[in-house]
Amino acid sequence: MKSQARLFPDPVYAAMHLTDVKQPEECWGLQQNTLMMPGAFSLIANLPKYLAWQQEQDMGEAYAFYKLQLQILQRNFPPAHWVLKASDHLPNLGVLLSTFPDACIVHLHRDPKEVVPSCCNITIKWLEMTNTLTDDVVAEIPQQMMDDFLHDIERAVAARKRADPRNFFDLHYRDLIEDPVGVIRQIYEYFGYAFSEEFKARIVKWLDENPKEKHGIHRYSLEQFGLTPDSVTKHFAAYCREFGVVSE
Numbered sequence: 132m133k134s135q136a137r138l139f140p141d142p143v144y145a146a147m148h149l150t151d152v153k154q155p156e157e158c159w160g161l162q163q164n165t166l167m168m169p170g171a172f173s174l175i176a177n178l179p180k181y182l183a184w185q186q187e188q189d190m191g192e193a194y195a196f197y198k199l200q201l202q203i204l205q206r207n208f209p210p211a212h213w214v215l216k217a218s219d220h221l222p223n224l225g226v227l228l229s230t231f232p233d234a235c236i237v238h239l240h241r242d243p244k245e246v247v248p249s250c251c252n253i254t255i256k257w258l259e260m261t262n263t264l265t266d267d268v269v270a271e272i273p274q275q276m277m278d279d280f281l282h283d284i285e286r287a288v289a290a291r292k293r294a295d296p297r298n299f300f301d302l303h304y305r306d307l308i309e310d311p312v313g314v315i316r317q318i319y320e321y322f323g324y325a326f327s328e329e330f331k332a333r334i335v336k337w338l339d340e341n342p343k344e345k346h347g348i349h350r351y352s353l354e355q356f357g358l359t360p361d362s363v364t365k366h367f368a369a370y371c372r373e374f375g376v377v378s379e
Contacts, residue, residue, distance in 0.1 A: 158217035161200045165193035168219045175261050177268045179275065186282065190223050194230040212324070215323040222283040224290035234298060235322040238287075240376045241304035243280070243367040244360055251276050252351040278367050284370045301374060309337060311338060 162168035167190060169182050199211065220227055228234055251272050258264035291299060294327075300321050307314050311333050319326040353360060364371075364378050371378055 133216070139359075155214070155216075158197070158215050158219070161197055162193075162217060162219055164200065165196050167193040169361070175257070177258065177270075184224075190226045191229070194226050196221070198230050218283075220335050222286035224287050224291065228290075228298060230292055235300070236298055237318055238291075238374075239302050239304060239307070240374045242376060242378050243370070244279050244363045245304075246377060247273070247280065247358065247363055248351040248353050248356055249274055249349065250280075251356045273358055277358075277363070281366060281370075284367070288305070288373060303376070305377075 159168075167185060167186055167188055205213075224236065227236075254272055254276070255264060255269060258268065300318055302314060302318070312331055315334060316326045316331070354365065367376075367378075370376065
């Protein structure tokens with residue numbers, strides 16, 4: 132039987148966000164090297180002063196170093212496009228496009244009532260694993276998460292208004308879940324990349340081998356974090372209107 136080497140072997144965390152050393156992962160590993168991207172730093176410990184400092188920084192140098200790392204990784208391979216992902220890119224779309232003018236950005240949209248408790252749950256699990264969780268921190272996380280998300284969204288919206296709209300493809304999470312192959316084909320066609328039958332077969336094979344909840348069920352709710360549907364809906368009302376996010 133083939134075994135998987137997980138960076139975080141905790142089975143509960145695997146149900147939230149499987150991390151496998153032989154599979155794609157988010158950009159956090161490179162971003163942490165800049166010391167200027169919150170990402171996993173905010174999960175290792177509750178660092179509100181660091182986050183407040185980081186939000187005021189010019190991220191140009193951080194993205195220049197991020198680009199250099201990608202160039203080093205690419206150096207011995209033939210030219211190809213990268214597929215990258217990290218939530219920390221959201222508040223930095225302007226500098227991202229300054230660093231990578233030809234970037235093709237897929238902006239994923241999901242109901243905040245699903246995103247907020249999910250991220251609260253993951254954050255608490257990380258802090259548990261690093262032994263930095265206290266009752267005070269648990270009480271602060273929900274509102275801090277809501278405020279941080281709103282800050283990032285507002286920065287993203289402002290950057291998009293200044294950018295060429297052709298750099299962006301707006302993707303709704305439910306569309307991705309309902310028709311992943313069709314959505315990926317749309318993305319490739321939108322940005323001018325070839326979508327082959329071989330590529331389609333590989334996607335279908337991966338989906339067959341990795342069904343939802345294969346590694347467990349990630350359970351969470353607004354109520355467990357003292358939040359209500361109305362409070363979250365009001366907090367993100369402008370975002371939902373801007374991008375047609377259906378709040379259910």
